[in-house]
Amino acid sequence: MPVPFIYHPRYSQLSLPPRHRYPIDKYRLLRQWAVEHGAQQEQWVKPTPIDWAKVKTCHSPNYVRQLVNNRIDRKEWRRVGFPWSEQLLLRTLTSAGGTIKAAELAVASGCAIHFSGGYHHAHKDWGSGFCLVNDLALAARHIIDQDSSAKVLIFDTDVHQGDGTATIFSKEPRIITCSVHGKSNFPFVKSRSNVDIELEKNTTDDEYLAVVRQTLGDLIRVHQPSLILYDAGVDIYQKDELGHLAISLNGIFDRDKMVLTMARDHGIALAAVIGGGYQRNLTRLIRAHAQLLRASYHVWKA
Ligand SMILES: [Zn+2]
Known part of the structure; x- marks a missing residue:
């Protein structure tokens, strides 16, 4: 069975000021890439937005109230990097619904890919770095609330x-957080995940892939998760305009293929989100995100 692709046209529908850094068209263009490269009609799944009560399973009621009513302090809101709008809120709720849907479909059938998600800078009480609501956290919480025996690993390679x-999960033993990231990249004050791997500037493929393999292998062995939520951010790419690492396009493909293969071989469900990726050249950016789709074709042949 082909891997489900979760997508909503709303992902690319957001009015932003001219020259805004956020590549809002990438979702639509990635879907187009998938269609042009043989995605089948039955693969597409359209998510529904979650409601604010669901958001409160990971965020404080006070933050949610301020967010909904556009009452967040101006200075604090600046950290988010988007202008506030109803459209932004609906897009955010839809994207969170998409990651939850991907998690459910992965549990049901092995693997699913969400064409958005990875809003991992959203904290319980505040947003930052283009992230308002933490979709990865909400999906992990959703899965452990549904199934008392579930254990979720959030494996974040953005x-x-x-x-x-x-x-959000510093005190939740059934959700394991791991982040493999650039040491010199945002956020400049880091939080503590269960496992943090900090990579130096200009790290290249061989070192990177060895670290990802070792880290994920150890996590699977020690924690034996039933579900992996995989943030496949492509801002590790050497051509990325924000990332400080120097990973090639092949390196991105190898990472994605490795992570999907390890999950499959251990019988662990895996839901991937596309995560971050920042290039003005959208053709090049889509090519980077498309490596995850290519990897899914290799690992989950119909
Ligand atoms: Zn990122």
């Missing part, structure tokens, strides 16, 4: 540390 996810 170049930026998953600081919000780390703090």
Whole structure:
């Protein structure tokens, strides 16, 4: 059975100021890439937005109230990097619904890919770095609330540390957080995940892939998760405009293929989100994100 692709057109529907750094069109263009490269009609799944009560399973009621009513302190809101709008809120709730849907489908069928997600800088009480609501946290919480025997590993390989996810689950033993990230990248004050791997500037493929393999192998052995939520951010790419690592396009493919293969071979469900990736050249950016889709074709042949 082909891997489900979770996508909503709303992901690319957000009015931003001209020259805004966020590549909002990438979701639509990645879907187009998938269609042009043989995605089948039955693979597509359209998520529904979650409600604010669901958001409160990981975020404080006070933060949610301020967010909904656009009452967040101006200075604090600046950390988020998006202008506030109803459209932004709906997009955020839809994207969180998409990661939850991906987690459910992965549990049911082995693997699922969400064409958004990875808003890992959202903390319990505040947002930052383009992240308002932590979809990875919400999906992990959703799965352990549904199944008392579930154990979730959040394996975050975006170049930026998953600081919000780390703090939300600092006291939840059934959710393991791991972040493999650039030491010199945002956030400059790091949080503590269960496992943090900090990589030096300009780290290249061989070292990177060895670290990812070793780290994930150890986590699987020690914690035996039933589900891996995988943040496949491509801001590790050497051409990324924000990331400080020097990973090649092949290196991204090898990482994604390795992570998907390890999960499959251990019989662990895996839901991937595409995560971060920042290039003005959208063709090049899509090619980087598309490595995850290519990897899924290799690992989960129909
Ligand atoms: Zn990132």
